[in-house]
Amino acid sequence: MKLTKYTDYALRVLIYLALSNGRQCSIAEIAQSYGVSENHLMKVVQQLAREGLVDSTRGRGGGLRLQKNAEAIRIGAVVRLTEPDMDLAECASCIITGLCGLTPVFGRATQAFLQVLDEVTLADVIRSGDGLRAMLRLGLVVKDNRTPKRVTASSRRPVRAARRG
């Protein structure tokens, strides 16, 4: 039983932005920190912006940041937005659909699952704030994977640079 990569990436982006405390971040920076492809994050970020979770500003000085407080973003709500469907099995295409007792059981199990996620906010998930920032090398420009370098005001670049206020 797996959540999609898409949901995984959506949660990673939100965690990253929550840890960045309102600083505007680029997709390139987030992708580099997690070691995932920018392309994969692009579509995710577009949806998060459309859903009002992320504020996305284009151009010089632009970037991504959370549009809501981390306390107001429930993990269950994110998973509901990003999972393509919450049907555990292809009941609709099975010949015994309608009478099979598994369909309602799967529905109840999924509700129990989501209820746990609904009780947790993005703020709860990043309780180990400084430890997580260190793991993600937040506030470091990562030119490549071997040579992290601390950002200075003059080293800011609009697209590829990780910045810290």
Next chain:
Amino acid sequence: MKLTKYTDYALRVLIYLALSNGRQCSIAEIAQSYGVSENHLMKVVQQLAREGLVDSTRGRGGGLRLQKNAEAIRIGAVVRLTEPDMDLAECASCIITGLCGLTPVFGRATQAFLQVLDEVTLADVIRSGDGLRAMLRLGLVVKDNRTPKRVTASSRRPVRAARRG
């Protein structure tokens, strides 16, 4: 969020056998009833036999039947056996593993999910017994999808025929 096809097929096989009340059934018959490939069911059945859920007898007069009462087979136990892993996301390969608050939350959500499935048995799932038998055309030989024909003793064939005791 999806269970694998493998789990889906395992549950379908168990439902079919539970509805067959101890009659020995062939893989071909089950595959035909659900309109799925025999090959897909083969591996599933091997595991169900290995785990002591299904009794599999080879040769003429052989076939598959439940090795336990349907009341004794919990859906949660089946899903635990057939899902390759219950980790919702690839936390282990993520750079923030260890400090990310999502990992324990995902664990709790999965437990809540499985707890619902643990409360349900195969017998609960087939409460609409006769309706389900009709949908699956249990007791009919299905030569193709258009011409169901009732089985007689003389029409029994060891591999492809659906049989009723």
